[in-house]
Amino acid sequence: GAHLQYSGVVHDESSLAAALATGASRIVIDASDLEWATIAVGVYGDRVAVGLDIRQPDVSDIAGQLERAGCSRFVVTDHAQAHHWKHGDRHLLADFCSRTNRPVMARGGIGHLGDLHALHELVPNGLDGIVLDDALYDGAFTYSEAVAAGADRFDMFFWGPPQ
Template identity: 30%
Template sequence: MRFTLYPSVDIVNAHALTSRTAIAATLGHDMKAERLGSPIDLALAFQDAGARWIHVVDLDAAAGKGSNRHLVFELLKQVRANVQVCGGIRTENDVAQLIDAGCGRINIGTAALENPHWCESLFKRYGEKIAIALDVRESDSGYRLTSRGWNDESGDVWPKLALLDQLGCPRYVVTDVNRGGNMNHPNLRLLEAMTKRTSRPIVSGGGVSSIDDIFALKAIEVEGTVLGQALHCGSLSYGEIEAQLRQTATV
């Protein structure tokens, strides 16, 4: 199985921000925004570096604070790589418009937690073009789901995972919200537990800080990972990671 990297374009107020400050803005924390420029230019830069997939997050829409959908549509026009879009996608019309605009995959988060049975028709109609985003916070009471830009809690993860599996979810994007933007290593324990409870492919999010983290994820048979802060701050290079993955694949 080829491990897939998803460099992230995190959009807040029409700007691409580093994952760390984009998440802080979404959660209402007082932190100076670290701008990376135009979301479209950043996506094109990742494409030029060889990215086959790009992960685009409208964080304003996710938190219900606005929308950057016009920018997402323009990005879809200009970028040839596959684009995975998430944030504020809550209606069938949202899904249809993005698919018609050329979106390669749509991640549905809050809407799937609030009305999982609604997603069943999407799975049947769009198949692999739909994934469910499970944003998880680890606490003393276990793994708890979060929604609406990580601002609300939405119950225990395992019953919802079982239901979504039953309804036919093709893929999950699993993020430990305590690690998003923090470069404090992926939550391998959570991800391993996920791989044991579902046979569906899993893409991880949050915490990657080194190539060792990438290989640790690959070893537990996670399908791929979203790369945000480590790329945004320059501690990792997309091209160098891909080169090392190719090198190990030929050994």
């Protein structure tokens, strides 16, 4: 069956309990209360992922603290650029991915298949997935097109094995 990830305003024990009751495979929790988030990742392990804003001050330090507590995955967004992972923002995301040994998912900022192609280039850096959000709901592309956009592609202008 499908694995569902619950993402919403999960910032305390009661909202986490409600999210867990949905039966979702993974719950994305908010790290604004770092003390609570640290405890939650220690208690719930890989049932929770931590949502972080790439432009949050000291995001690498926060991620390090959460990793030491047992965080198994990060879901990273850029709240300042919620509608598009621009080129410079992708560099911030690539840098974040390279600083952690945990899987990283990019959330939001997908408007068309070109965005998926651009983010797919960060897989070698540690990007593990992309949350599609509104682009899929609004019909910018189909699920099948999104899956194909994430597949390794042959570049006829590159001499060598497929990338």
